[in-house]
Amino acid sequence: xxxxxxxxxxxKSASFILKKGFKKGTSLPGKIASKICPDxxxxxxxxxxxxxxxxxNGKTTTTSMVYHMADKTKVPxxxxxxxxxxxxxxxxxxxxxxxxxKKEEKTAIIEIDEAxxxxxxxxxxxxxxxxxxxxxxxxxxxxxxxTTLEKIMKGVAYHQDTLLILNGxxxxxxxxxxxNPKRYYGFNVxxxxxxxxxxxxxxxxxxxxxxxxxxxxxxxxxxxxxxxPNCGYERPALDDAVEAILExxxxxxxxxxxxxxYTISQAGLYNIYNALCAYSIGEALAIDHTIxxxxxxxxxSRFGRQEVIQLEDKKMTIFLVKNPAGFNQTIDTIALDQxxxxxxxxxxxxxxxxxxxxxxxxxxxxNLAKLPIKxxxxxxxxxxxxxxxxxxxxxxxxxxxxxxxxxxxxxxxxAAPTPHVYAxxxxxxxxxxxxxxxNAGYIKDYWR
Amino acid sequence: MELHICHLYPxxxxxxxxxxxxxxxxxxxxxxxxxxxxxNITINDPFEPDLYDIVFFGGGQDFEQSxxxxxxxxxxxxxxxxxxxxGKVLIAICGGYQLLGKYYMSAxxxxxxxxxVLDIYTEKGDHRAINNLIIQDQDxxxxxFENHSGKTHINGLTPLGTVKYGFGNNGDDQQEGCxxxxxxxxxxxxxxxxxxxxxxxxxxxxxxxxxxxEVEFSPLDDTFEMKAxxxxxxxxxxx
Numbered sequence: 001x002x003x004x005x006x007x008x009x010x011x012k013s014a015s016f017i018l019k020k021g022f023k024k025g026t027s028l029p030g031k032i033a034s035k036i037c038p039d040x041x042x043x044x045x046x047x048x049x050x051x052x053x054x055x056x057n058g059k060t061t062t063t064s065m066v067y068h069m070a071d072k073t074k075v076p077x078x079x080x081x082x083x084x085x086x087x088x089x090x091x092x093x094x095x096x097x098x099x100x101x102k103k104e105e106k107t108a109i110i111e112i113d114e115a116x117x118x119x120x121x122x123x124x125x126x127x128x129x130x131x132x133x134x135x136x137x138x139x140x141x142x143x144x145x146x147t148t149l150e151k152i153m154k155g156v157a158y159h160q161d162t163l164l165i166l167n168g169x170x171x172x173x174x175x176x177x178x179x180n181p182k183r184y185y186g187f188n189v190x191x192x193x194x195x196x197x198x199x200x201x202x203x204x205x206x207x208x209x210x211x212x213x214x215x216x217x218x219x220x221x222x223x224x225x226x227x228x229p230n231c232g233y234e235r236p237a238l239d240d241a242v243e244a245i246l247e248x249x250x251x252x253x254x255x256x257x258x259x260x261x262y263t264i265s266q267a268g269l270y271n272i273y274n275a276l277c278a279y280s281i282g283e284a285l286a287i288d289h290t291i292x293x294x295x296x297x298x299x300x301s302r303f304g305r306q307e308v309i310q311l312e313d314k315k316m317t318i319f320l321v322k323n324p325a326g327f328n329q330t331i332d333t334i335a336l337d338q339x340x341x342x343x344x345x346x347x348x349x350x351x352x353x354x355x356x357x358x359x360x361x362x363x364x365x366x367n368l369a370k371l372p373i374k375x376x377x378x379x380x381x382x383x384x385x386x387x388x389x390x391x392x393x394x395x396x397x398x399x400x401x402x403x404x405x406x407x408x409x410x411x412x413x414x415a416a417p418t419p420h421v422y423a424x425x426x427x428x429x430x431x432x433x434x435x436x437x438x439n440a441g442y443i444k445d446y447w448r
Numbered sequence: 449m450e451l452h453i454c455h456l457y458p459x460x461x462x463x464x465x466x467x468x469x470x471x472x473x474x475x476x477x478x479x480x481x482x483x484x485x486x487x488n489i490t491i492n493d494p495f496e497p498d499l500y501d502i503v504f505f506g507g508g509q510d511f512e513q514s515x516x517x518x519x520x521x522x523x524x525x526x527x528x529x530x531x532x533x534x535g536k537v538l539i540a541i542c543g544g545y546q547l548l549g550k551y552y553m554s555a556x557x558x559x560x561x562x563x564x565v566l567d568i569y570t571e572k573g574d575h576r577a578i579n580n581l582i583i584q585d586q587d588x589x590x591x592x593f594e595n596h597s598g599k600t601h602i603n604g605l606t607p608l609g610t611v612k613y614g615f616g617n618n619g620d621d622q623q624e625g626c627x628x629x630x631x632x633x634x635x636x637x638x639x640x641x642x643x644x645x646x647x648x649x650x651x652x653x654x655x656x657x658x659x660x661x662e663v664e665f666s667p668l669d670d671t672f673e674m675k676a677x678x679x680x681x682x683x684x685x686x687x
Contacts, residue, residue: 199488202509355578
């Protein structure tokens with residue numbers, strides 16, 4: 001008890017100093033606390049209802065949606081959406097919200113990196129663990145999708161009565177070997193009935209018998225209504241389903257979920273999945289539908305997730321791109337726009353971006369050739385790799401403009417022939433370019 | 449002129465963006481007015497050595513690779529061996545490169561039989577090499593990215609190049625990849641041809657020469673490719 005109190009105090013002091021001095025929290029306070037008291041999570045999570053959200057794509061947006069829902073209920077909620085999603089970052093977030101003398105119920109909506117699920121679950125029992133999807137990610141860091149799933153399930157195995165909320169359209173999640181109660185969400189319709197399973201994706205073969213799946217429809221990547229014609233493994237029955245897609249526009253979508261109409265302010269099919277996932281968690285938390293509706297309709301973009309930045313007379317929409325599935329969804333979302341536009345691409349190869357840039361060849365950049373793109377602006381540490389990729393995708397190179405620094409890129413954006421610029425940036429490119437725009441006085445409030 | 453490219457198991461052995469090599473071969477051939485027909489050959493499909501001018505063999509994840517290995521042995525091994533021995537063009541990367549050998553040791557010490565097309569073998573390594581890779585072949589460099597734990601020994605076959613930065617075949621003998629007749633095996637992803645267009649042209653020309661006799665190529669504008677390559681050389685080969 002003394003040890004945990006000391007750990008919390010040390011961590012809170014570190015957090016206070018870091019926030020005062022550097023305007024931002026880090027995972028250092030959590031690190032300090034867990035060095036002093038390894039099971040600190042046990043102490044700071046008392047009376048906290050915990051929801052963990054993991055999976056390759058959609059974690060940040062879904063966590064943000066659910067947090068805003070939970071925050072509108074009578075029980076106070078907190079989240080790590082502005083912080084780090086690994087063990088120490090999560091501990092930091094719990095300690096920041098820990099009060100020594102105020103014993104109240106809380107809800108924690110936590111985004112968690114896949115590999116960190118067991119590290120948190122060994123100390124605390126989450127009420128809900130949600131898995132959004134499992135796509136090929138940066139292979140230099142994460143390894144194979146099957147390995148990623150194993151890591152998550154190692155965490156799940158600590159708590160057999162934690163509710164699992166799972167993407168039912170994800171074939172890797174329909175046959176989990178665990179007794180936990182499960183709630184599945186998915187699509188009962190497809191936006192594009194002609195969408196075929198892509199040859200160049202993972203997990204197209206039955207996890208039970210290795211035979212290729214048949215799909216009634218594919219929503220995107222390997223998600224959809226699947227079944228195995230060989231052994232009979234099939235998509236589980238859905239508890240929460242998108243029953244109709246009424247509208248998909250560059251500014252948002254309208255759908256029917258479980259017989260009710262919802263407006264989703266974040267564009268793109270992948271955001272319908274995020275909204276559906278948030279809905280499903282909201283249902284499990286017994287959150288009122290009027291709150292769910294309100295949040296989905298007014299959800300503001302998160303850091304780099306369709307975030308709009310005004311650069312003089314240019315409107316720039318920033319998409320963070322991390323892996324092929326996400327980049328493909330970004331292209332499909334940009335393609336909803338009928339007006340001519342400019343595209344900015346920035347490819348970095350730092351650790352957080354993935355040091356192997358090969359993955360851009362798993363992205364359907366060929367689809368860009370059909371869009372009304374008036375200019376291509378290319379930058380980043382691996383700008384020329386991106387230029388080669390775009391040359392192969394579009395069949396020519398004279399329209400591709402490479403710039404080697406942020407100033408030149410910004411000049412090109414300001415001189416773009418269209419009012420709207422879509423920017424697809426890898427993680428550190430987004431952080432660094434935002435920082436540049438802030439220092440150059442184009443935008444304010446870099447942090448959060 | 450036309451080229452028939454066989455892409456082996458594109459639905460299963462498709463990690464690390466290696467499909468880019470197919471896209472780049474198509475692009476570079478098309479610019480020279482050569483038609484390219486890609487044959488996607490997977491489980492249960494016959495391998496027709498006479499039909500193909502170039503065979504591309506990539507790597508995959510363990511789950512997918514386990515699906516492939518049975519089919520290779522049952523349905524394709526002899527035909528692929530024949531194709532290679534006939535001196536036709538084959539390019540194998542990473543997992544595909546390992547599978548061409550006599551055997552490879554899996555991460556859990558299982559000895560997995562290879563196709564025995566090349567006289568090479570792959571031992572289990574104690575760490576995974578995940579980094580940019582630069583090799584030198586005579587007066588030029590090939591660059592890419594490697595991600596493997598196997599240590600491959602090529603038993604006196606000619607390597608594709610000498611390692612200048614990175615791990616290569618096994619981290620010990622400074623060799624990377626191998627050449628046997630018109631077959632090339634390598635650990636270079638990136639994809640391989642994206643920053644090594646000269647190697648892509650060499651392969652396209654070998655295939656065309658075998659089919660049509662002496663063929664000549666007009667050069668292409670490779671400014672982006674060479675700048676992308678130079679960026680890696682500048683970063684890692686600082687003298």
